[in-house]
Amino acid sequence: MKKMLILLFTVPFCFLAAAQDMTDLVKKVKTKLDQVNDYEATGVLKTDIVFIKAPVSKIKVYFKKPDKFRLKKDGGISILPRGGVSVTVTNIVDIASFVALAAGESTVDGYPVKIVKVLPSDENNEIVLATLYIDEKNVLVRRATITTRENGTYDVSLSYGSYSNYGLPDKVVFSFNTKDYKLPKGITLEFDDDVKSSDMDKLKNKKGKVEITYSSYIINKGIDDSVFK
Amino acid sequence: MWKLLQIELYKIFRRPRTYIAFGTIAALIIILQVGLKLDGQEYLDFMLNSLSKFDVSGTVLNGYMVCYVTLQMLLINVPLLVTLIAGDMISGEANMGTLRFMLGKPYSRSQILIAKFLAASIYTFLLLIWLAIFALLLNLVIFGTGDLMIFKSSYLVIINHDDIFWRYMGAFCFAFLSMTTVAAVGFLLSIFAENSIGPIVGTMSVIIFFTVISTLNIPMYNVIKPFLFVTHMNVWKEFFDQKADAHNVGIPGTLQNPQRIINSALVLLAHIVGLVSLAVYIFKKKDILS
Numbered sequence: 001m002k003k004m005l006i007l008l009f010t011v012p013f014c015f016l017a018a019a020q021d022m023t024d025l026v027k028k029v030k031t032k033l034d035q036v037n038d039y040e041a042t043g044v045l046k047t048d049i050v051f052i053k054a055p056v057s058k059i060k061v062y063f064k065k066p067d068k069f070r071l072k073k074d075g076g077i078s079i080l081p082r083g084g085v086s087v088t089v090t091n092i093v094d095i096a097s098f099v100a101l102a103a104g105e106s107t108v109d110g111y112p113v114k115i116v117k118v119l120p121s122d123e124n125n126e127i128v129l130a131t132l133y134i135d136e137k138n139v140l141v142r143r144a145t146i147t148t149r150e151n152g153t154y155d156v157s158l159s160y161g162s163y164s165n166y167g168l169p170d171k172v173v174f175s176f177n178t179k180d181y182k183l184p185k186g187i188t189l190e191f192d193d194d195v196k197s198s199d200m201d202k203l204k205n206k207k208g209k210v211e212i213t214y215s216s217y218i219i220n221k222g223i224d225d226s227v228f229k
Numbered sequence: 230m231w232k233l234l235q236i237e238l239y240k241i242f243r244r245p246r247t248y249i250a251f252g253t254i255a256a257l258i259i260i261l262q263v264g265l266k267l268d269g270q271e272y273l274d275f276m277l278n279s280l281s282k283f284d285v286s287g288t289v290l291n292g293y294m295v296c297y298v299t300l301q302m303l304l305i306n307v308p309l310l311v312t313l314i315a316g317d318m319i320s321g322e323a324n325m326g327t328l329r330f331m332l333g334k335p336y337s338r339s340q341i342l343i344a345k346f347l348a349a350s351i352y353t354f355l356l357l358i359w360l361a362i363f364a365l366l367l368n369l370v371i372f373g374t375g376d377l378m379i380f381k382s383s384y385l386v387i388i389n390h391d392d393i394f395w396r397y398m399g400a401f402c403f404a405f406l407s408m409t410t411v412a413a414v415g416f417l418l419s420i421f422a423e424n425s426i427g428p429i430v431g432t433m434s435v436i437i438f439f440t441v442i443s444t445l446n447i448p449m450y451n452v453i454k455p456f457l458f459v460t461h462m463n464v465w466k467e468f469f470d471q472k473a474d475a476h477n478v479g480i481p482g483t484l485q486n487p488q489r490i491i492n493s494a495l496v497l498l499a500h501i502v503g504l505v506s507l508a509v510y511i512f513k514k515k516d517i518l519s
Contacts, residue, residue, distance in 0.1 A: 048476040054387040055471075055479040070286075075390050076376040077287035079280065151282065209476075 022100040022116045026132070028139050032167040038064040039168065040218045045071070045078060049208040050178055052079060061212070068228045071212075080210055081176050082151050092130045092144065097121040103131065108142035109159070111135045126150065140164060152176060163217050171213045178208040230340055237348030241314060247352065250310035251359050258299055258363040262371055265295055276380070291375035292368040293393050297469065299364040304404055304465070308411040308436055310356060315349045315415030316428030319512070324424045329517050338513050346416055346505050353408045361401050379469050386470055392481040400465040403490065406497045407462040411436065413504035414458075420512050458500045461493035 041061040047054050059078065062070040071078055103115040113133040120127055126149050133143035140160055147153045154176035161170035241247055265272060269290045277285055319342075322328040332338065377388045388396070414435055418428035439459040442450050454460045470485035484490065 046476070046478055048478065050477060051384040052387070053384060053471060053473045053477060053479040055389050055392075055481050057389070073287055073376075075288075075374065077285065077289055077378050077387055079283045079285050079385075079387070082282050082284050 022102045022114070023098075025114060025134055025136060026098075026100045026116060026118060029132075029134060029141060029167065032139050035220075036063075036065075036166050036168065037220050038062075038223045040221070040223060041168075041214045042216050043212050043214040045073065046211040046213075047079065047209070048211070054079065059212070061214070062223055062227050064223050064225075064228065068225075070228045081154065081174065081208070092118060092127060092132065092146070106133060108133050108135070108157075111142055112137070113142050138164065140167060163214075163219075166217075166219060168217055168219070169214065171211070174210040175207045230336075230344060233336060233340060233344035234347055234351075237318075237344050238351060241348055241352050246313060250313060250356055253310065254303065254307075254356070254360055255363055257303060258360075258367070261299055261302070262295065262368065265290065265298075266371065279380075280385075285378075288373065288375040289378055290372060291377075291390075292365070292370070292372040293374065293377040293390070293397075295368040295372050296365045296397065297377065297379065299368070300360075300400065300404075300465070303360065303364070304407075304462075307356065307360070307404075307408060309433060311349075311353050311408050311411050312415040312429050312432040314352050315412035316419050316432055317425035318345045318349055318416055319419040320422040320425045320428050321419075323422070332517055339509050342509050342512050343505070346413070346508075349412045349416060350409050353412050354405055357401055357405050357408065361397075365397055377469065381470065387479065388469065388471060389481050392471075396468040399468040399490075403465040403468070403494065406494055406501075407458075407465070410458045410462070410497045410500045410504075413501045413508075417504045417508045417511075420508055420515065455496070458497060461496050464490055464493040467493075 039062075041063075043059055043061060044056055045059045046056050057073050057076055057078065060072045060074070062068070062072070071080065098121060099119045101117045101119070103117045106113055106115055113135050116132045116134055118127075118130040118132060127146060128149055129147045131145040132141050134140070135142050138160075140158070142158060144156045144158075145153065146156065154174055157173040157175075158169040159171040160168075163170065273290050277289070319328070322331055331341065334341070336344075374390050376390050377386075377393050379386045379388070411432065415428050415432040418431045418435075419425070422428050422431075436459060439457045443454050443457050443460045467484065467486050467490050471479045471481065472483040472485055473479050
């Protein structure tokens with residue numbers, strides 16, 4: 001009877017301990033990304049947001065450790081969801097203190113992945129919860145769902161190519177819900193288009209997407225801080 | 230006919246009041262430019278306040294943007310400046326007592342009237358060229374170029390910097406059509422008066438009256454709205470909207486609603502032809518006593 005009771009209490013704890021032990025995998029991803037101190041990437045930005053009509057544009061993206069990020073469009077205007085695009089996988093794995101819990105297995109784009117829930121220990125961290133879909137074999141994050149304190153929840157899908165050795169994606173797709181976003185009427189005295197408000201409400205429940213396709217990276221060549229101002 | 234047109238243009242540009250319009254436009258644009266140059270960031274912050282959940286980067290307050298803001302403000306008021314001349318074309322002659330003398334020339338009444346209307350149209354054209362120089366070219370020099378971001382009532386449009394200039398050219402051509410329609414109204418009313426105040430006030434009253442009707446969202450009035458010229462005067466803004474593909478990606482070099490621009494241009498053109506023809510018809514039958 002005693003043995004039965006001991007078994008009953010210890011087995012669940014063993015499973016729990018095993019479930020929580022994903023920190024090493026996250027650290028492996030971090031080690032890979034740590035090879036990159038800075039990069040300058042050239043790419044194409046495409047926005048699919050129901051209330052923004054913007055053409056496809058050529059962009060340059062600058063990153064410098066630990067968290068400097070800047071997206072520039074030559075002579076142009078870019079509109080991106082606040083915090084969304086600039087919170088990279090590097091930001092997640094760079095969290096000083098976190099708990100990484102296993103949450104199962106799945107496949108993303110045909111690659112088997114481990115699902116890992118990352119919970120920052122610091123209550124004031126901008127990221128509240130991140131679910132990472134990590135390709136254990138290639139040590140790459142294939143997908144992430146990030147819940148932030150200020151900017152809501154968004155999904156990030158990452159596709160890799162020539163720069164996968166550095167953990168840098170060839171294509172990143174950010175998805176977010178647009179229902180909370182609204183534009184005020186009358187700022188430019190435009191009241192004359194024929195879109196019915198009910199149609200706009202339906203459209204607002206769609207997901208917004210921002211897609212960046214990178215064509216090249218210049219890695220670890222140094223970037224001046226003035227670029228990020 | 231050319232000689233008649235030259236005489237009419239000489240008459241218009243000899244009067245000091247002609248230059249009031251040019252001076253007013255220049256003064257208003259310079260005031261706006263100074264304000265936006267010194268305090269543009271606050272205006273921009275207010276405008277972008279609605280995009281607080283987005284990071285907007287790039288030079289939003291550039292020459293193209295300032296020009297759009299300028300046109301929105303001024304194209305509402307330019308009709309008044311056009312009316313100052315168009316409403317005076319016949320009534321001014323009647324007031325000075327030179328109308329009978331003028332009709333004694335070896336030209337038909339139709340020729341005289343058409344020459345007068347063409348002169349008023351050339352004045353309108355020059356006023357818009359002046360507006361383009363100050364509102365577009367000068368703003369580009371002061372504020373530089375960049376993409377154009379426009380807030381529509383339910384969406385936002387971003388147009389690439391290399392896809393904007395032709396849109397302004399189209400918008401100015403369309404504005405010319407709108408202002409010439411206003412000139413035609415003033416010109417028609419000018420036939421009935423013996424001094425220019427009546428036609429000027431009359432034209433502005435017509436514009437205000439029709440504008441109020443066209444902004445009322447009452448089903449009964451919706452039927453007549455497409456036939457009112459004021460409904461079509463704002464269609465120049467259509468040049469600043471582009472088609473989007475299934476993924477909301479703007480397609481450069483396109484117009485969202487080109488048919489609306491064509492339809493409105495035809496309605497305005499029909500108004501011009503109709504109003505001038507009516508003016509000629511009435512004037513030919515009129516007993517000229519002054």
